Amino acid sequence: MADTLKTLFEALPTEGFFCSLRHVRAHRETLTVRRGVPQPVTLTEDVGVMLSVVAQGGHGYAATSDVSLAGLQRALERALQWAALHARHAAYEVSQYPLMHPVGEYCGPGANQALDWHRGELFARLQQEADACRIDPRIVEWSVTLGRVDEEHRYLTNGGGDTLQRFRYLMPGIVITAFADGETQSRSFGGQYNGYCQQGGLGMLQAAGFWGAGSKVADEALQLLQAPNCPSERMDLLLMPEQMMLQIHESIGHPLELDRILGDERNMAGTSFVTPDMFGHYQYGSSLLNVTYDPSIREEFASYGWDDEGHASEKVWLIKDGILQRPLGSPLSQQRAGLTGVANARASGWHRAPIDRMANLNIEPGTQSLAELVAGIEHGVLMDTNVSWSIDDSRNKFQFGCEWGQLIENGELKGVVKNPNYRGISANFWRSLSAVGDVHTRKVMGTPYCGKGEPNQVIRVGHASPACVFRNIEVFGGAA
Amino acid sequence: MQAWFEQLADAVSSQLQGGEGFTLWFSGERSDFVRFNHGQIRQAGQVFQLYLTLQLIQGQKQAAHSFSMQGELAHDREVLLAGLHTLRGLLPQLQDDPHLMLADTRQDSCRIEPSRLPDATQIAADIAVTAAGTDLVGILAVGPVYYAFANHLGQRNWQETTSFNFDWSLHACGDKAVKRGQAGFEWDAAAFAADLHAAGQQLILLSRPARTLQPGAYRAYLAPAAVGELFTLFNWEALSAQSIHSKRSALLKLVEGERQFSPLVSLSENTAAGLAPDFQGEGFRKPKRLCLIEHGQFVHALVSPRSAREFGLASNGADGSESANSFDMAAGQLAQQDVLRQLDTGLYLNNLWYLNYSDRSHCRITGMTRFACFWVEQGELVAPLNVMRFDDSLYRMLGDQLEALTIEREWLVDPMSYDSRSSSSMRLPGALLSSLQLVL
Numbered sequence: 001m002a003d004t005l006k007t008l009f010e011a012l013p014t015e016g017f018f019c020s021l022r023h024v025r026a027h028r029e030t031l032t033v034r035r036g037v038p039q040p041v042t043l044t045e046d047v048g049v050m051l052s053v054v055a056q057g058g059h060g061y062a063a064t065s066d067v068s069l070a071g072l073q074r075a076l077e078r079a080l081q082w083a084a085l086h087a088r089h090a091a092y093e094v095s096q097y098p099l100m101h102p103v104g105e106y107c108g109p110g111a112n113q114a115l116d117w118h119r120g121e122l123f124a125r126l127q128q129e130a131d132a133c134r135i136d137p138r139i140v141e142w143s144v145t146l147g148r149v150d151e152e153h154r155y156l157t158n159g160g161g162d163t164l165q166r167f168r169y170l171m172p173g174i175v176i177t178a179f180a181d182g183e184t185q186s187r188s189f190g191g192q193y194n195g196y197c198q199q200g201g202l203g204m205l206q207a208a209g210f211w212g213a214g215s216k217v218a219d220e221a222l223q224l225l226q227a228p229n230c231p232s233e234r235m236d237l238l239l240m241p242e243q244m245m246l247q248i249h250e251s252i253g254h255p256l257e258l259d260r261i262l263g264d265e266r267n268m269a270g271t272s273f274v275t276p277d278m279f280g281h282y283q284y285g286s287s288l289l290n291v292t293y294d295p296s297i298r299e300e301f302a303s304y305g306w307d308d309e310g311h312a313s314e315k316v317w318l319i320k321d322g323i324l325q326r327p328l329g330s331p332l333s334q335q336r337a338g339l340t341g342v343a344n345a346r347a348s349g350w351h352r353a354p355i356d357r358m359a360n361l362n363i364e365p366g367t368q369s370l371a372e373l374v375a376g377i378e379h380g381v382l383m384d385t386n387v388s389w390s391i392d393d394s395r396n397k398f399q400f401g402c403e404w405g406q407l408i409e410n411g412e413l414k415g416v417v418k419n420p421n422y423r424g425i426s427a428n429f430w431r432s433l434s435a436v437g438d439v440h441t442r443k444v445m446g447t448p449y450c451g452k453g454e455p456n457q458v459i460r461v462g463h464a465s466p467a468c469v470f471r472n473i474e475v476f477g478g479a480a
Numbered sequence: 481m482q483a484w485f486e487q488l489a490d491a492v493s494s495q496l497q498g499g500e501g502f503t504l505w506f507s508g509e510r511s512d513f514v515r516f517n518h519g520q521i522r523q524a525g526q527v528f529q530l531y532l533t534l535q536l537i538q539g540q541k542q543a544a545h546s547f548s549m550q551g552e553l554a555h556d557r558e559v560l561l562a563g564l565h566t567l568r569g570l571l572p573q574l575q576d577d578p579h580l581m582l583a584d585t586r587q588d589s590c591r592i593e594p595s596r597l598p599d600a601t602q603i604a605a606d607i608a609v610t611a612a613g614t615d616l617v618g619i620l621a622v623g624p625v626y627y628a629f630a631n632h633l634g635q636r637n638w639q640e641t642t643s644f645n646f647d648w649s650l651h652a653c654g655d656k657a658v659k660r661g662q663a664g665f666e667w668d669a670a671a672f673a674a675d676l677h678a679a680g681q682q683l684i685l686l687s688r689p690a691r692t693l694q695p696g697a698y699r700a701y702l703a704p705a706a707v708g709e710l711f712t713l714f715n716w717e718a719l720s721a722q723s724i725h726s727k728r729s730a731l732l733k734l735v736e737g738e739r740q741f742s743p744l745v746s747l748s749e750n751t752a753a754g755l756a757p758d759f760q761g762e763g764f765r766k767p768k769r770l771c772l773i774e775h776g777q778f779v780h781a782l783v784s785p786r787s788a789r790e791f792g793l794a795s796n797g798a799d800g801s802e803s804a805n806s807f808d809m810a811a812g813q814l815a816q817q818d819v820l821r822q823l824d825t826g827l828y829l830n831n832l833w834y835l836n837y838s839d840r841s842h843c844r845i846t847g848m849t850r851f852a853c854f855w856v857e858q859g860e861l862v863a864p865l866n867v868m869r870f871d872d873s874l875y876r877m878l879g880d881q882l883e884a885l886t887i888e889r890e891w892l893v894d895p896m897s898y899d900s901r902s903s904s905s906m907r908l909p910g911a912l913l914s915s916l917q918l919v920l
Contacts, residue, residue, distance in 0.1 A: 042544040061525030065548040082524040085601050089608035091520035141726030179727035184841050264517050267617040267649045351527045390836040392848045392867045399846045419839050454619035455513045455897035478839035
C-alpha cells in the first residue's frame, strides 16, 4: 500500500504549488465485559487521506475515504477550489504557511511487533477481573474494558517529503458503581475515561496495575457510599496524578494552545487568559512549577516523531521555575503570533485538518516522597481521580470534582470523604503550588478524549505528573 | 448513493449461509467545512467519508465490522464481503449475547431532501464579503448527509438531506461576544447580512463597562440556548434506561419519584419534528413522539433494544447511546416581550457553557455564563456580565425556582461534528428562575 500510495500521489498534477498527502490507516477494537456479560465486538478499519495544497496564494484541503486515483483527483480539485477562495478572503498571510518536507520513520513502542491479541483469552481475563469486582450486593454496575488501536501514518509532499509512523495504543478501564439508600458512588481505575491509556504492548497492563485492580476499586466504591461529604472550607489540597492530569490539561494545556490565543477557537472551545505578551516573564505558578512538552517518554499516549504537518518533535520547557516560556503552537501559529512553539499541528484522523493541540504535557517531578507531602499538611484533603470538570472559556475559573477524597490532619491521612470538589482561578491556583512529589509519586497517564476544533476533533493526549500540594484552596462537598 | 448501498446490502444478503442474519448501517457525508476568524477564512476544505458497519448474527452470537468505503461498488463489495468472511471466522470465538435483540418485522422508509443550496464556495464567499471588517468567528458546514439501514429481512431505510449549518459569534470589547447561527436547507445571504447587522447592534450594549457580581443567589432568565445547555448535560446518560437501572442517572430521584420538576416542565423526544433519522442501528423505527417528562413527572426513559432485553422493558427505538436527538420542551405562558419586565432585576443569560455535575446523585450541576450575558435592573439591560460560575441543583432550577417558560420557542440545530455532522436538534423555550446560585 505504501508504494501504491506514493505512485498514486506522484500521478497527481501538483506542479507549481505545494501539495501534501496525509494517509492514515487505523484498526480499532474494544473488548468489554459489563455486568459479567461480554459486550458485542466491533472491528474497525478506517482508511483515508487528506490532500492539502498551498496554491494561488491560498490554502485548501480535501479529505476522502476514496483512496483510488479518481478519488484523489477529485479531492485535489476541491482543495484547489478552496485554496482559490481562501486566497481572496484569508484570515492570515498565506506566505506564513510552513512548507515542510520531512523524511524518516518513527515506530512507537510495540508497534513493530505482532500483538498477542487472543480474544478468547483476553475475554476470559476480563471476565475474571469483572467477577472480582462484584464483592457486595451494593455493587450495581461494573465494567472492565480493554481497547486497542493500531495506526499507520504516511506523510508525503511533492517536494520529496516522506515519513512513515506506526503506533500502538492500549486503553484499559474499570468503572464500578455502588448504590444504597438513594446514594450512588462510582469509582474507577484511572478515571472513567481510560486515564491509564499508553502506547505499547499488553505488558503495559501489568505495569499500570490493571490486572487485579477490580476488587480494590470495588472496595473503594463501597467506602465512598458510607463516607461523609467532603467538608466545605478553605484548606490545603493534595492532588494525586489521576487528578493532576486533568488539572494540567484544563488549566495549563488548553490556555497555552496558541490557536486559542490567536482567537481561532473563540466560537466554540474558547480563548485563553494567556496573552502573547506574557511569554518569557509571566509568573504562571510558584517557582516549583516546571512543565514540559515531552515526546521522549515513548510509552506516553501522544509521543510521535513528527506532527501531522511534518514538524519534528523534541522536548521543550513551557514553564520553567514558574515562569511562562513558550506556547503550544504549530509553525503556522508561531508565524502568525511571532512566538516560538512546538510541533503540535495535530489532527484526530485523516478527515480532520491539523490544529494546535497539546500532546504530551507533563509536570516534572520534585523531590518529596508521598509521605513527606502528607506530613507537610496540617489541615487538608487528598483528592484523586477526576469525575467532573468545568472551566470558563478563557480557561481561568475552574471547578473540578474527584471520585476519591481523604482528609489530612496534622500530617496524617484520615477518613474517606465523598463528592470532593474544589474550585479556583488558574492564574492564582498554580502560584499556590507548595510541594511537588518525586518521581516515585509520578504516573504516566493520558486521555483518548480531548475535544476541540471546528469541525470538532477528539484527540489523544498524554499527561505525566507527580502528586502535588496546593495551599489554601476552596474545597467543598456534595448537596446532601 | 442509495443504489450503491442497496446493491451492497443485496451482495451481503446473497452470501449468507444457513441460519445467518445481518444488519448493515451506513453513515456518510460530503461536507465542506469553512472556519472563520476576524470575518475571513481561517481554514477551508471538504471531507468525503463513507462508513459501513456490517453486523453478522448466528443464533445469539453477533459481531460487527466497520469500514471506511470508497463509494465505488466493485471495490466496496470486495471489502464488505471480505469483512463478512472475517466475521464468520470470529463468531465461534465469542459467547452467546444474551442481550441481542433485532427487529423482526420489516419497516422500510425513505426520506430525501434534495439540495436547494448553492455550492459551498458561494456561501463562504457571501459570508466573507458580508463579514469583512468585523470580528466574526465561526464554522460553516455544507453538504449532503446520509444514513441508511438494511437487514436480512429485506428491510431498507434511507435518509438523505443536504443542509447547511453556520454557527458563529461576533466579538468585540475583549472577551465579549454575541452568539448566533443559521441552519437549514436554503441559504439566504440577505438574511445573514441582516442578522450580522443585528448582532452588531447588540455589541453596542456589550461595550458598556462590565459588571462583576459577588457570589450569591440572583433572579435569572435563561434564553433557550442556555436551557439547551442544561438539557445537553442531562442528555448524557440521565434519561437512559441503562443508566437508570444501573443507578448512575443524575435524574434517578426524579425517576424514582423522590423529586420532581415544576409542573411547567414537559419534555419529549419529537423525532417527527427533528433532523435525525427515524430508524436506528438494530432496525427499529422510532415513534414520532415519545413523552419523557410530563408536568414535572418522569414518564419514559429512552430504551434501546439491548436495554429492553437486559432489563425486560419495551424498547422505544432509542439508539445504543440512549440519548435524545430531538428534544422538544413545551412552551409556557410568558411572552418574550415581557421577559425583562418580569425579570425586573437579575441576570439575563443568553448562553451557558461547560456544564458538569458537582454532585450527580442530587443532580447538582456547575457551569459558566458565556457570550452576551447582562445585568438587568428594573427591566432594563444595564451592563454586560463578566464571566461567572454557577453551582445549583437542577431540581431547584427546573423545580421550585422555575417561575415561567416563554411562549416562544427556538429551534436549535446542533453544530457539532465529532466524527461526523450531528443531526440533533432541540426546540426550547426560555426559562425565568426565581434564583440561580453563583459561586465564583
